[in-house]
């Protein structure tokens with residue numbers, strides 16, 4: 001056995017592969033090194049040295065992928081709720097962020113990662129500042145992430161930010177055993193004027209760098225862009241060539257006209273739906289079904305904890321299904337299985353990592369979670385997908401693996417010192433909001 005990769009067999013578990021058309025079934029999942037070796041019926045023969053995990057009473061599914069957030073904003077959780085987006089951003093978030101040190105960012109990101117791992121998230125897309133601190137935390141916690149330096153190109157030092165954005169890409173792409181990927185992060189149509197944005201888009205296209213950007217989050221944004229450029233936010237980005245040049249991760253995409261949606265047809269990447277943040281900020285309901293009908297990939301994210309309050313993707317899955325049903329006044333809009341696929345395979349497409357993660361199948365990276373089904377609110381199991389989508393919560397997750405490495409077992413975090421983390425986060429959060 002010398003030199004052989006370690007094998008882990010998760011035996012007799014309820015498997016939800018999240019592959020289109022697959023139904024849940026009982027079987028074994030074999031992990032070998034960082035990858036899934038097989039997913040199938042419980043007939044796996046055991047070799048000496050194999051680690052066996054009993055899947056009795058558990059469901060296994062691909063790790064959830066949070067397609068849009070700002071991880072250090074955990075430090076601003078419940079700091080200022082119930083405000084309008086532009087007030088909230090300009091009067092509360094930006095001043096608080098200006099007070100954050102690099103170390104604050106590191107601890108805020110760790111706090112987010114502890115919460116994400118606990119609630120079954122294995123990968124996330126992040127747009128923020130001091131990204132090298134977040135990258136360091138990703139490397140240490142064992143998660144997978146797509147990182148972008150957020151860029152308000154309208155500001156005086158937009159050039160400096162852009163340089164930081166490129167620096168992140170050069171230094172961190174492919175790091176942490178390939179778990180870290182990178183994007184460019186021009187913040188939004190309203191913080192990025194045409195000249196610098198067009199230049200950025202051209203360069204991203206030439207260098208094949210994906211772009212992560214907020215789009216059409218509020219009616220105010222639509223009004224601002226209409227006043228400045230006589231266009232919808234989507235037309236504004238389209239006319240600058242964004243959708244021809246690059247793989248694009250759009251955050252929100254709430255206020256889209258039918259013709260905006262047609263402009264997105266055929267885009268590489270897709271839209272991250274953030275239903276809880278959109279609901280809390282009173283933004284509106286993204287046209288998820290219409291986007292999917294046009295072939296646009298849709299994933300699910302939380303947005304920062306500053307707006308969403310939690311990073312629990314199960315809450316987002318449920319909210320996504322509810323909001324589509326409410327908006328259409330039709331309970332067949334966005335069924336349970338489709339909402340679960342959005343949060344796994346759908347988000348994976350947005351991060352550009354769908355060949356590696358997002359479904360449970362042989363050859364893919366071993367990023368998965370085990371949910372403890374032996375709880376009153378998760379029984380009986382007439383339809384496991386409906387139970388998970390409509391009744392499960394982050395706290396039901398028992399175990400999480402990324403790259404075949406356990407990050408949590410029996411609800412115990414294995415890569416994070418939670419006690420130290422909570423103490424650091426509390427002190428830093430209090431200092432940051434003082435005087436804001």
Ligand SMILES: N[C@@H](CCSC[C@H]1O[C@@H](n2cnc3c(=O)[nH]cnc32)[C@H](O)[C@@H]1O)C(=O)O
Pocket residue numbers: 070089093094097127128129149150151152153161187214217277303304307
């Ligand atoms: N102005 C910053 C951009 C920083 S990164 C990402 C930014 O997105 C902000 N943010 C968080 N949630 C939202 C949202 O829902 N809409 C728009 N921006 C958001 C967050 O506060 C953070 O400032 C700079 O160029 O340095």
Ligand SMILES: [Zn+2]
Pocket residue numbers: 068069070214251303304
């Ligand atoms: Zn955001």
